[in-house]
Amino acid sequence: MTMWRTVSAVFRRDLRLAWAGGGAAAPLGFFACATTLVPLAVGPDLKTLALIGPPLLWVTVALAALMILERLFQADLEDGSLDQLHLVDAPLEFIVAAKGAALWTAIGLPLALASLPAALALQTPPHATIPVAIGLLIGLAAFIGFGLFGAALAAGVRRGGVLIAILVLPFFAPPIIFGAAAASKAASEGLGAPGFLLLCGCALAGVALGPIGAAAALRQQTG
Amino acid sequence: MFAWFANPDRFMRLSAWALPIAAAIAVLLFSIGLPWSFLFAPADFRQGESVRIMFIHVPAAWWAMGIYVFMGVASLMGLVWKHALADVAARAAAPIGAAYAALCLITGSFWGATTWGTWWEWDARLTSMLVLFLTYLGYIALWAAIEDEQRAARLTAILCLGGLLNIPIVHFSVDWWNSLHQPASILRSGGSAMDASMMQPLFLMAFAYLFAFIALLFAGMRTHVYRRRALAAALRRARAT
Numbered sequence: 037m038t039m040w041r042t043v044s045a046v047f048r049r050d051l052r053l054a055w056a057g058g059g060a061a062a063p064l065g066f067f068a069c070a071t072t073l074v075p076l077a078v079g080p081d082l083k084t085l086a087l088i089g090p091p092l093l094w095v096t097v098a099l100a101a102l103m104i105l106e107r108l109f110q111a112d113l114e115d116g117s118l119d120q121l122h123l124v125d126a127p128l129e130f131i132v133a134a135k136g137a138a139l140w141t142a143i144g145l146p147l148a149l150a151s152l153p154a155a156l157a158l159q160t161p162p163h164a165t166i167p168v169a170i171g172l173l174i175g176l177a178a179f180i181g182f183g184l185f186g187a188a189l190a191a192g193v194r195r196g197g198v199l200i201a202i203l204v205l206p207f208f209a210p211p212i213i214f215g216a217a218a219a220s221k222a223a224s225e226g227l228g229a230p231g232f233l234l235l236c237g238c239a240l241a242g243v244a245l246g247p248i249g250a251a252a253a254l255r256q257q258t259g
Numbered sequence: 260m261f262a263w264f265a266n267p268d269r270f271m272r273l274s275a276w277a278l279p280i281a282a283a284i285a286v287l288l289f290s291i292g293l294p295w296s297f298l299f300a301p302a303d304f305r306q307g308e309s310v311r312i313m314f315i316h317v318p319a320a321w322w323a324m325g326i327y328v329f330m331g332v333a334s335l336m337g338l339v340w341k342h343a344l345a346d347v348a349a350r351a352a353a354p355i356g357a358a359y360a361a362l363c364l365i366t367g368s369f370w371g372a373t374t375w376g377t378w379w380e381w382d383a384r385l386t387s388m389l390v391l392f393l394t395y396l397g398y399i400a401l402w403a404a405i406e407d408e409q410r411a412a413r414l415t416a417i418l419c420l421g422g423l424l425n426i427p428i429v430h431f432s433v434d435w436w437n438s439l440h441q442p443a444s445i446l447r448s449g450g451s452a453m454d455a456s457m458m459q460p461l462f463l464m465a466f467a468y469l470f471a472f473i474a475l476l477f478a479g480m481r482t483h484v485y486r487r488r489a490l491a492a493a494l495r496r497a498r499a500t
Contacts, residue, residue, distance in 0.1 A: 185421060189401060189414050189417065189418055190401065190404065192405060192410070193404040193405060196404065199397075199400055199401065199404050202393065202396060202397045202400055203397045203400075203401060203418065205390075205393055205397070206390050206391075206393055206394045206397065206422060206425055206426075206429060207421070207425055209390055209429050209432065209433070210425075210428050210429055210431075210432040213432045213433065213435070213436040214432060214435075217436065231435075234432070234435070238428075241428075245421075245424070249417060249421050252417050253414055253417050253418075256410055256413040256414050256417070257410070257414075
């Protein structure tokens with residue numbers, strides 16, 4: 037079972053790298069800034085805030101996920117570790133999936149936790165904050181899955197952040213539609229809100245297909 | 260058959276003839292279709308003269324989608340059989356498809372302003388056309404960002420195939436989202452209830468758009484082949500000195 041040892045080693049390495057140097061703190065900081073600034077711009081009217089709260093959380097989380105994609109494969113490509121990852125005994129798809137899982141753990145979980153106080157501040161009823169956070173956590177799996185694909189395509193491009201954003205934007209559209217719709221109905225319907233299962237479907241598609249597409253792209257980046 | 264076409268020399272000889280012919284057919288069809296659409300086709304009894312935007316708008320929408328499917332097929336052939344000409348075809352088709360999508364969005368906006376009273380309605384079809392337009396932009400941007408042409412061709416082909424999977428999903432989700440957010444739109448009249456007096460110029464315009472696409476595609480592909488030859492010649496000269 038050396039393959040699983042390799043995959044878990046990649047997972048642990050990326051998890052450590054995500055937090056080393058505070059890289060994983062950047063999306064959290066962005067999330068905190070955006071969810072603080074928008075109410076200041078919109079005004080303190082509680083009804084309006086309750087209305088825009090869940091969509092705002094979704095947009096902010098999607099943008100926060102974009103922030104970390106640029107360096108994801110670029111660093112590995114530059115220092116040669118991508119070539120090494122081609123040589124190991126595990127398929128590249130599994131390695132990419134492990135990197136995505138590490139990202140989801142390092143960035144996704146803290147973001148979902150941070151959404152709890154943010155949702156409360158945005159007038160989401162307390163009993164709805166947990167369903168909203170669960171939805172965001174699942175949505176982040178979709179964002180990261182499709183994000184791996186975009187990041188792998190643009191890995192060789194210098195300052196590819198904006199390029200990655202435009203590449204993955206069409207792929208982010210379905211999960212954000214279903215996720216934000218489910219979050220807006222979370223107060224009355226919890227996890228049974230319309231769109232929640234479709235969001236889960238998007239996440240499954242992203243988790244299953246993202247690493248395959250990303251590995252196909254990464255094979256073209258070296259050599 | 261594709262292998263036969265994949266020879267760039269043969270393509271250049273063939274397209275030298277086919278390009279002016281396709282362009283001439285396109286000009287002919289437009290010179291019949293435009294007056295027919297704007298002067299002779301009947302005005303709609305409810306929408307009045309503004310219905311004529313349809314003859315510009317709908318063919319642009321059809322071919323904006325059709326061209327993306329064409330790019331998907333070309334990308335697949337480029338990936339599987341490594342035909343350089345298939346890569347060139349997909350690359351040359353992208354700006355045309357993006358232009359058709361932009362034309363569809365702009366005319367849709369005008370049409371919305373006159374019939375719906377708003378410049379931008381988050382109508383399901385307009386929204387998924389917007390996402391298609393962004394998909395085109397991403398494809399073009401990725402081509403522009405990667406210097407090595409071989410690598411750019413492979414990576415953009417992979418992106419194109421991913422987008423081909425994504426677009427129907429976007430269409431479904433936007434439909435779902437739209438029906439959730441607004442009550443059924445009363446302004447949508449049934450497409451099949453269209454009279455033949457409007458259908459005929461519409462199809463004529465669709466063919467005009469198709470031949471315009473073929474002519475522009477050949478022109479774009481020939482440009483890319485010439486550019487590659489010029490690049491190769493420059494490299495040869497540089498090596499000789």
